[in-house]
Every structure is written in C-alpha cells, then in structure tokens.
Amino acid sequence: MSSESRERFASISPAEFFKRNPELVGFSNPARALYQSVRETLENSLDATDIHMILPSIKISIDRVEIEKEVYRLTVEDNGIGIPPHIVPNAFGKVLYSSKYTIRQTRGMYGLGVKAVLLYSQMYQDRPFEVQTSPKGSNRVYYFRLKIDISKNEPIIFHRSSIENPTGWHGTIITVYLVGDWLRSKQRIYEYIKRTYILSPYAEFVFRDPEGNVTYYPRVTNKLPKPPEEVKPHPYGVDIELLKYLIATLRYQYDVRGFLINEFQSIGDVTADEILKLAGLPPNKPASKLTDDEIARLVEVMKKYEKFRPPSADALSTLGEELITIGLNKVFSPELVAAETRKPKAYQGHPFIVEAGIAYGGSIQPAEFPTVLRYANKIPLVYDEKSDVIWKVVEEIDWRRYGIEENQFPLVVLVHLCSTKVPYKSAGKESIADVEEIEREIKFAIMSVARQLRLFLLEKRKQEEEKKRMLTYMKYIPELARSLAIFEAPSEDKVDPLAKELEQKLIEIVSRKIGLNDAELYKKLKVEIS
Ligand SMILES: Nc1ncnc2c1ncn2[C@@H]1O[C@H](COP(=O)(O)OP(=O)(O)OP(=O)(O)O)[C@@H](O)[C@H]1O
CATH class of the missing domain: 3.30.565.10 (Histidine kinase-like ATPase, C-terminal domain)
Incomplete structure (x- = not known):
C-alpha cells in the first residue's frame, strides 16, 4: 500500500x-x-x-x-x-x-x-x-x-x-x-x-x-465625508466564478443582453451588443441558460474590451483636502499643512483614489526620515510599515529637491488609499501590496503636496534672510539715534531723552518691516548687539 x-x-x-x-x-x-x-x-x-x-x-x-x-x-x-x-x-x-x-x-x-x-x-x-x-x-x-x-x-x-x-x-x-x-x-x-x-x-x-x-x-468639525454608494460590478473586475454567482443570484430572469446592461456598470445598449457579437452569443438567450463555455467566452471578451468607461468612483468615500488639513493641524499644530485628493483611477476593474497630506514644523519632532502615516479606507496601518507600497514611495523621494536642507527635519507625510478593493498583503490589513497603478498615484500625490512644501520653505528662507538683514541694521540704531539727537537737540540736557525717543521710533519702523512683535524684537536685538 x-x-x-x-x-x-x-x-x-x-x-x-x-x-x-x-x-x-x-x-x-x-x-x-x-x-x-x-x-x-x-x-x-x-x-x-x-x-x-x-x-x-x-x-x-x-x-x-x-x-x-x-x-x-x-x-x-x-x-x-x-x-x-x-x-x-x-x-x-x-x-x-x-x-x-x-x-x-x-x-x-x-x-x-x-x-x-x-x-x-x-x-x-x-x-x-x-x-x-x-x-x-x-x-x-x-x-x-x-x-x-x-x-x-x-x-x-x-x-x-x-x-x-x-x-x-x-x-x-x-x-x-x-x-x-x-x-x-x-x-x-x-x-x-x-x-x-x-x-x-x-x-x-x-x-x-x-x-x-x-x-x-474632541470633535473638531461637524463636517462628515461624502458617504460611499453601493455600485454594480465593473466588467474588468469579473471572472468566471463571479459571473456564475451573479447569474445564480439574479432577482429577475434576464436575457444575456439585459443581464449585461442591468447588472454591470459601464454597459449600455451599444456596448452590450458589441460584446455579445464579439463573444458570439445570441442576445436573447436567457442568462441562466448560458453554458460554462459561453460564460468563459463572455468573461474573456469583457476582460479584453477596451472601450468601457473606467469604474465609477461613487463607491468611494475620500476624506477631502479640508478634513485632512483639519486633522493634521489639530494633532501637530504645524507651520505648514498641504493636502491633495487625486482624481479617481482604476486597477483590475476596481476604482481607487489616493489622497496625500503633508505637515511641516510646529510640534513635529525633527528626524532623519519623515513620519509616515499610512491609511487605507480610513484605517490607519501601524504595523509592517517597511513592506508597504506607501513606505516604498516615500523612501524614494529626495526631500532636498523640495527645499529640505537639514539632516533632521520635522515632517509628516500622510497617504490615504480609498478603494472598493484595497490590495492588502494579508487579512490582518497592515500593509498594501505593490500595485503599479496605485504606486504611481501615491507618487504623484506626494509630489504635489511636496511642491507646496518647497514653495513654503523658499518663502520662509527669503523672510529669514530679510530679518537677518534688518537685525544688522538694528545694531546701528542706538548709535544713529544718538548722533541724530546731538544734531537735533536744542540743548545738551535734551540729548538723552531725544536719543531714546528716536531709537524707539527707528526700532518701530524696522520691527514693522520685519513683522516682529516688541518682546521678540528686543530679545533678538539684545542678543545681536551684545
Ligand atoms: N459596532 C457595530 N455596529 C453595527 N454593526 C456592526 C458592529 N460591529 C459589527 N457589526 C456588523 O457585524 C458584521 C461583521 O463584522 P466583522 O468585524 O466580523 O466583519 P466586517 O467588518 O464585515 O469585515 P472585516 O473582517 O474586514 O472587519 C459587520 O459587517 C457589521 O454588519
């Protein structure tokens, strides 16, 4: 045996x-x-x-x-x-x-x-x-x-x-x-x-x-995201077993043409006729009478047909730029927040949308790598970070191109993938598999918010330069005020009060120019001058 x-x-x-x-x-x-x-x-x-x-x-x-x-x-x-x-x-x-x-x-x-x-x-x-x-x-x-x-x-x-x-x-x-x-x-x-x-x-x-x-x-806003709507399957997402299941659970006895038009998105009269012709099927044959071979042919044609509209995004519920911004602001009180919701795309017949957010500065701790917040269908993914496609994309970004000059920088990058079918690597839902279409969208979404970071950092640097320049002028204010006072004072005992008054005025002018409040200004001035 x-x-x-x-x-x-x-x-x-x-x-x-x-x-x-x-x-x-x-x-x-x-x-x-x-x-x-x-x-x-x-x-x-x-x-x-x-x-x-x-x-x-x-x-x-x-x-x-x-x-x-x-x-x-x-x-x-x-x-x-x-x-x-x-x-x-x-x-x-x-x-x-x-x-x-x-x-x-x-x-x-x-x-x-x-x-x-x-x-x-x-x-x-x-x-x-x-x-x-x-x-x-x-x-x-x-x-x-x-x-x-x-x-x-x-x-x-x-x-x-x-x-x-x-x-x-x-x-x-x-x-x-x-x-x-x-x-x-x-x-x-x-x-x-x-x-x-x-x-x-x-x-x-x-x-x-x-x-x-x-x-x-605490609740920060009463605005809820648009809820998802239930949609019919898209022809690119079908397989033989799914088609058999849909036919077996039909509530109406359709012919195959009616079945295609009523049970799928993106199929109207003209498309249904074209598909049936390509598959060599009679349009009025009852769907429940299709043989295994006919079902297989139908699936084959549906997969290859190139003229379907992309899957509907009504089934998706994105957060939107406003809510992402509110959330990041509330938790990190950053200097800059930017968010972007991309247009719907599809992979294997499943619609998806990628959203990204970025937060910089404020209470974010500087580090050598940004803090990456990964989400899929509004679920945060906390474990298995390094095996996730989001991590892979963030890792490939050269942050110096976006104005980051330091080795340690305070940056949070948020990516949210919405889909009717998230390609998780396991039922534990901790990491997203590398799907080319999704990877590309994640990259575009991050690049778009990163560009806003670059503009912000450029502007910030410009302002800092300006401030430095003004602070240099301030070094000379006491001396200048005194010289002018000697020049202007009617008598010697009026020199000191006039010098003080002029100094005050000049400081006010410069501080207005560089947008510093008094307390900050005097502190800086003292440091600079001493
Ligand atoms: N707090 C709740 N309020 C209302 N319905 C609930 C609640 N918890 C569970 N359910 C119902 O129980 C069902 C089964 O929940 P379960 O967590 O097992 O699976 P799921 O959420 O459908 O899918 P997944 O396994 O991906 O989490 C849900 O689909 C939902 O209808």
Whole structure:
C-alpha cells in the first residue's frame, strides 16, 4: 500500500481554520491581540457611524480583570446604526458573515474581524462575549452573551434578553475578555487611536486605559465625508466564478443582453451588443441558460474590451483636502499643512483614489526620515510599515529637491488609499501590496503636496534672510539715534531723552518691516548687539 492511501482527509470549518491560524488575522501574540481587538471593534464602530452620516462618538475602555493570567476586558461603545437582533448571533458568531460584501468602500471587507477577536478571546479564557445593541429607530435595547461553536462555525447563545429604550439611544456596546499584554501594546494602541483621530476629526473618542488614564479626543468639525454608494460590478473586475454567482443570484430572469446592461456598470445598449457579437452569443438567450463555455467566452471578451468607461468612483468615500488639513493641524499644530485628493483611477476593474497630506514644523519632532502615516479606507496601518507600497514611495523621494536642507527635519507625510478593493498583503490589513497603478498615484500625490512644501520653505528662507538683514541694521540704531539727537537737540540736557525717543521710533519702523512683535524684537536685538 502506498503512503498516500494512508493519509486521513477531513474538512474544517472557517472558524476552525482561523482558530488554528490566528497570526493570519493579526493575533500572533497577546500584545498584538490586544491591539488588533481594539482595532477591529473600533473600525466596526466607525463603519456603523460615518458612512451612515452619524457623527461618531466612541468610548473605548480596557480594564485588567485578572492579574495572574493578564486577562483584560475591552469595551467599545458607539452611537452607530446598531444591529437588528436577528442578525446579532451570525454577525458575531459566524466567521465570514458580513454586511460589507458589497461594492462600496468600507473599513471592513472580510466578515472576519470581530469573529477573529472572539475566537482568540475564547481560546485562552472562558468568559463569553457580550453585545448590547439598539438599531436606529428601535424602542428596545437587546442584550446577548455568546461564543462561537468552532467546529460548526455557528454562534452559541448563552443569554438573550431585551429591555425598553426610553431614551431613544441607538448604537452598539461590545465587551470582550481576552488575554493580552498592555505594556507591550500600549504605544501602538495609543498611536492607532491618534492616527484614527487624525483622519476622522469629525469623531470624538474617549479612551480609558488599564492604568486608569483617560484621554479625550474632541470633535473638531461637524463636517462628515461624502458617504460611499453601493455600485454594480465593473466588467474588468469579473471572472468566471463571479459571473456564475451573479447569474445564480439574479432577482429577475434576464436575457444575456439585459443581464449585461442591468447588472454591470459601464454597459449600455451599444456596448452590450458589441460584446455579445464579439463573444458570439445570441442576445436573447436567457442568462441562466448560458453554458460554462459561453460564460468563459463572455468573461474573456469583457476582460479584453477596451472601450468601457473606467469604474465609477461613487463607491468611494475620500476624506477631502479640508478634513485632512483639519486633522493634521489639530494633532501637530504645524507651520505648514498641504493636502491633495487625486482624481479617481482604476486597477483590475476596481476604482481607487489616493489622497496625500503633508505637515511641516510646529510640534513635529525633527528626524532623519519623515513620519509616515499610512491609511487605507480610513484605517490607519501601524504595523509592517517597511513592506508597504506607501513606505516604498516615500523612501524614494529626495526631500532636498523640495527645499529640505537639514539632516533632521520635522515632517509628516500622510497617504490615504480609498478603494472598493484595497490590495492588502494579508487579512490582518497592515500593509498594501505593490500595485503599479496605485504606486504611481501615491507618487504623484506626494509630489504635489511636496511642491507646496518647497514653495513654503523658499518663502520662509527669503523672510529669514530679510530679518537677518534688518537685525544688522538694528545694531546701528542706538548709535544713529544718538548722533541724530546731538544734531537735533536744542540743548545738551535734551540729548538723552531725544536719543531714546528716536531709537524707539527707528526700532518701530524696522520691527514693522520685519513683522516682529516688541518682546521678540528686543530679545533678538539684545542678543545681536551684545
Ligand atoms: N459596532 C457595530 N455596529 C453595527 N454593526 C456592526 C458592529 N460591529 C459589527 N457589526 C456588523 O457585524 C458584521 C461583521 O463584522 P466583522 O468585524 O466580523 O466583519 P466586517 O467588518 O464585515 O469585515 P472585516 O473582517 O474586514 O472587519 C459587520 O459587517 C457589521 O454588519
């Protein structure tokens, strides 16, 4: 008997797969797990608010509940749209169950995040997960305690109840217990919240850490970004399986021509006819009757057809130059902020937009390399920096060409990629893969804001030169004032008061010219003269 025939085959559930491979979704150790849990829950809270035009108010708290095992209780509360009670068990207890498998830009996309938190939670401690939620407009608040049945990939409900909702509150509160490592994750968690705040200055956050420190991040503006719209697939993004799936789930029985026109963007009457002709398909054949071979031909033609309009950018939700500027100003109080939102582009049938921001000076610490703030679909990416395409582009920029002369300089570079499909390198969503079209746009966006930096630095240098020149003149003011006073004074005892008066006047003229206030001026003058 060969060794192959002795192999034992089995199938495992998606829950089991991710339980066995937690590192694939960012749960490789207790520190990373605590960080990842904050992240997944916070991102769900933001998705439940801003894309539904609700100004987010989010509270996060982490308490240490067991000393020996380092068990933490993480609670995240939002004022979002809430979750209908019949959805709650699957939303939290079934891996790969999501409301975000549509074509529109959301932070979540895999239907995995919060379940990965739950799987990790129940691997190392026994308390179930708690959800309290009230959907918008509901007069009840629902409460659940649950775990995941890992082998069946189903929720196990320990408790379910509801109470009246007299205040009309809506939103979700999630409480999860997990083994973590606060000291090792502290810095990243704070950094993550700060970076989230930079890109959502329309949100307010309260964060209480396990040491009892409370940080409040106030809302800076009431302006929300334009929400994403759900769109139909673009023909360049299809494959055979997707086409089969779309046909199998059709709500109307279309012929193949109607199917193309109604279920895809960028296909009108003329284009549909051309495609069908190229694929050799009769336009009135019912879509559900297409053979595998015909579907394959259709896909082939759709991929090669060159006249489609590019994918619609309606599905995207950029932040915009104004909000990026507000966020960077609030957190760094810099001397210069510049931002740019590029025009929509596409890769493999997926629309994307790159935005970039730059902040210089102020409270930014000088360093040999700029601080790079990477974002994808409004999510800050904190780990795996060096393997990200954004890092690669920033690294290739020669900052001296943009007026930076020092070895250490105070610069923050922010890049935000918005897409209906972010090419993450892993389900942990920490770094973006090198896609040529995206890389090029990132480069153009950074170059554009960097040009504004160059203009600013040029102007700044010019002004500094001017000031230096004026300060040199000031050295001579006391002497000049005295000479003029001797010349002008009616008697000798009037020389000193007149000299003082003239000195004052001359200083005023020069200070107006170089735009210094008095205190600053006298200080500089004294330094220069002595
Ligand atoms: N705070 C919340 N408010 C409203 N709905 C929520 C909240 N948290 C989770 N959900 C719902 O539960 C679903 C599953 O969430 P989960 O984190 O598992 O996946 P996801 O966000 O869809 O995708 P990803 O794995 O990429 O994060 C979401 O799609 C959403 O519909």
